Amino acid sequence: MIMVVMWRYFNGRTARRFVSTCSGHGWWDKVRVAPKNPIVSVNESFLADPFPHKVNLAMGTYRDDNGKPFTPQCFGDAEAKINRYTLEETNSSEVSSKFVMESVKLAYGNDSFVVREGLYAGVPALSGTGACRLFAEFQRNFYPDSLIHLPDPTWPNHHNIWRQAQIPVKTFHYYDPDTKGLDFDALINDIKNAPDSSIFLLHPCAHNPTGVDSTEEQWREISYQFKVKNHFPFFDMAYQGFSSGDLDKDAAALRIFVEDGHLVGCAQSFAKNMGLFGHKVGCLSVLTRDIKQAAAVKSQLQHIAHSMYSSPPIHGILLVTMILSDPNMKEQWKKEMKIMANRIRAMRTTLHRNLEDLDSSFNWEHITNQVFGVVILHICCFTFCLRKQIMTLVHVPNSGWHVLFSGLAPDQVRHLEKLFHIYMSPDGRIRYAYVEKIGNQFFSHGRCDTKQCKLFGKCNSSSYKNQ
Numbered sequence: 052m053i054m055v056v057m058w059r060y061f062n063g064r065t066a067r068r069f070v071s072t073c074s075g076h077g078w079w080d081k082v083r084v085a086p087k088n089p090i091v092s093v094n095e096s097f098l099a100d101p102f103p104h105k106v107n108l109a110m111g112t113y114r115d116d117n118g119k120p121f122t123p124q125c126f127g128d129a130e131a132k133i134n135r136y137t138l139e140e141t142n143s144s145e146v147s148s149k150f151v152m153e154s155v156k157l158a159y160g161n162d163s164f165v166v167r168e169g170l171y172a173g174v175p176a177l178s179g180t181g182a183c184r185l186f187a188e189f190q191r192n193f194y195p196d197s198l199i200h201l202p203d204p205t206w207p208n209h210h211n212i213w214r215q216a217q218i219p220v221k222t223f224h225y226y227d228p229d230t231k232g233l234d235f236d237a238l239i240n241d242i243k244n245a246p247d248s249s250i251f252l253l254h255p256c257a258h259n260p261t262g263v264d265s266t267e268e269q270w271r272e273i274s275y276q277f278k279v280k281n282h283f284p285f286f287d288m289a290y291q292g293f294s295s296g297d298l299d300k301d302a303a304a305l306r307i308f309v310e311d312g313h314l315v316g317c318a319q320s321f322a323k324n325m326g327l328f329g330h331k332v333g334c335l336s337v338l339t340r341d342i343k344q345a346a347a348v349k350s351q352l353q354h355i356a357h358s359m360y361s362s363p364p365i366h367g368i369l370l371v372t373m374i375l376s377d378p379n380m381k382e383q384w385k386k387e388m389k390i391m392a393n394r395i396r397a398m399r400t401t402l403h404r405n406l407e408d409l410d411s412s413f414n415w416e417h418i419t420n421q422v423f424g425v426v427i428l429h430i431c432c433f434t435f436c437l438r439k440q441i442m443t444l445v446h447v448p449n450s451g452w453h454v455l456f457s458g459l460a461p462d463q464v465r466h467l468e469k470l471f472h473i474y475m476s477p478d479g480r481i482r483y484a485y486v487e488k489i490g491n492q493f494f495s496h497g498r499c500d501t502k503q504c505k506l507f508g509k510c511n512s513s514s515y516k517n518q
Contacts, residue, residue: 089476097474105472121326123387125380129373133366141365147175150368153375154334158288158302158317159309165338172349173336174356175363179289179320180208182335186285186316187216188355189337190250199285200241200251202226206259209252209287223251226261233263242276250283255304257290264294270304274311284308285316293324296392298385314338321371324388330367 093109133141151173152166159165176182190197199213202225213220223245224237242251253273258264265273277284286305292298308315314337321332335352339345356362374380467473 093474093476096468100472100474102472106474108473108475120328121387121391123325123374123384125374125377125383126370128380129370129377132373133369136369141369146365146368146372147362149376150175150372151334151336153372154319155336157291157298157375158305158319158336160299160302160306163306163309165309169342170340170345171336171338172345172347172352173334174349174352175368176318176333176335176356177360177363178322178331178333179287179318180212180333181331181360181363182318182320182333183209183212183287184216185335185352185355185359186318186337187213187218188359189352191216191218192351192355194250197250200245200249202252202254202258204260205252205254206287225258226263231263233265233269235265235269239272239276242273242280242282245280245282248281248283250285251277252285252287253304255286255288255291256301257294259289265304267303267307270307271311274308274313277308277313278311283316284313285318287318289318289320290323291319292385292388293391296389298388309338314340321367325371325374325384327367327370330370331363332367332371333363 090109094107097105097107097109155171155173156163156166159171165171174185176185187199190199198219198221200221200223201209201213203222204226205222210220223241224234226232227234227237245251254264256264274284276282286308288302288305291301294301305315305317316335316337319334319336321330322328325332337348337352339348374384461477464475464477467475
């Protein structure tokens with residue numbers, strides 16, 4: 052290897068710097084640019100577009116009618132109390148322990164025997180993603196030959212999380228595009244046909260991205276089949292309270308499994324139901340047979356977490372703990388979640404009514420039948436006037452506020468971006484936070500452009516065609 056010595060003046064003295072002129076193998080030569088996150092790419096394209104009336108349907112944070120994010124009013128009181136804490140108090144391990152306790156009570160119920168008897172191992176995590184990643188690493192360490200069974204479809208990052216932990220991924224049937232509902236028979240068959248003692252990831256409420264949830268009766272059958280096969284259920288609960296407005300109702304699936312005697316795992320996120328996206332507040336809990344086992348599992352989870360990020364930021368943990376442990380603050384927070392859930396239902400009803408008013412031949416009942424997540428509509432094209440600009444909005448719902456699972460092909464997505472400056476992820480997933488607002492607001496000003504409709508499927512609204 053040829054080395055060239057370069058001299059430079061640094062910090063008051065002359066220093067040598069060795070530079071290799073060899074074109075052979077060196078550090079990081081094998082590193083290639085990673086595939087971009089589709090949402091990041093969409094946002095970059097959106098920001099680079101100079102068109103003044105462009106629309107970004109890729110971001111999915113909740114917004115009110117004024118476009119503002121959700122921030123519980125009780126945060127002010129909680130912040131005031133936190134500001135009076137001493138540094139020693141905020142750094143205490145007692146804060147993390149209390150946070151885990153309050154999170155477990157929220158998930159499994161205040162009166163659950165799990166809480167009373169301490170039959171759980173729990174650690175703070177970096178939101179729901181961090182909790183899933185911790186469990187994946189735990190799974191790899193103690194069940195290295197196991198798989199993770201994910202619903203088809205599921206949140207795309209689930210695949211990345213378990214693959215990064217070197218856990219093979221297999222999918223099981225979940226959504227039926229023909230009925231826009233749960234493919235329950237196929238789901239049960241996949242549970243029965245999976246090897247004994249398999250690990251499954253389940254969405255207890257607000258399935259992402261379809262918005263299709265099991266009924267209580269279906270959950271009980273799923274729990275029974277898990278018991279027969281000795282499967283382990285891992286719940287990713289990202290929307291508790293945000294789906295129905297009722298914390299207990301949204302945790303019902305998880306609690307059914309616990310009542311049936313399962314040992315379960317649960318990833319909790321407070322990003323959505325408390326609006327703490329930037330604070331990265333989450334919790335991972337794993338139920339155990341006894342207190343001795345709980346101590347062992349907790350020690351291993353803490354060991355893994357310590358090697359990955361040591362400990363999560365304390366401020367968000369303090370906020371959540373303060374709200375959950377104060378009866379008045381918690382009640383205020385629950386009321387605000389109920390208001391949001393009611394608003395979501397009202398928006399769905401409005402959307403359903405507007406679509407029915409088009410005299411379309413399609414059946415739109417699934418918009419109000421489903422509870423959250425994504426509203427899947429037949430591909431239909433609407434146009435509306437917005438600030439004197441004609442924009443084409445493809446409304447393909449199955450959602451309350453979060454996502455529209457459109458089913459649009461990538462070329463159709465590119466068409467909307469190129470001609471109408473409407474941006475969404477390449478798979479056609481549309482974040483409903485903005486669509487609801489602009490779509491429902493301007494439906495009454497819309498008119499059907501059959502020439503453009505040919506790309507997506509013809510709109511059957513004679514009233515709109517005649518405008």
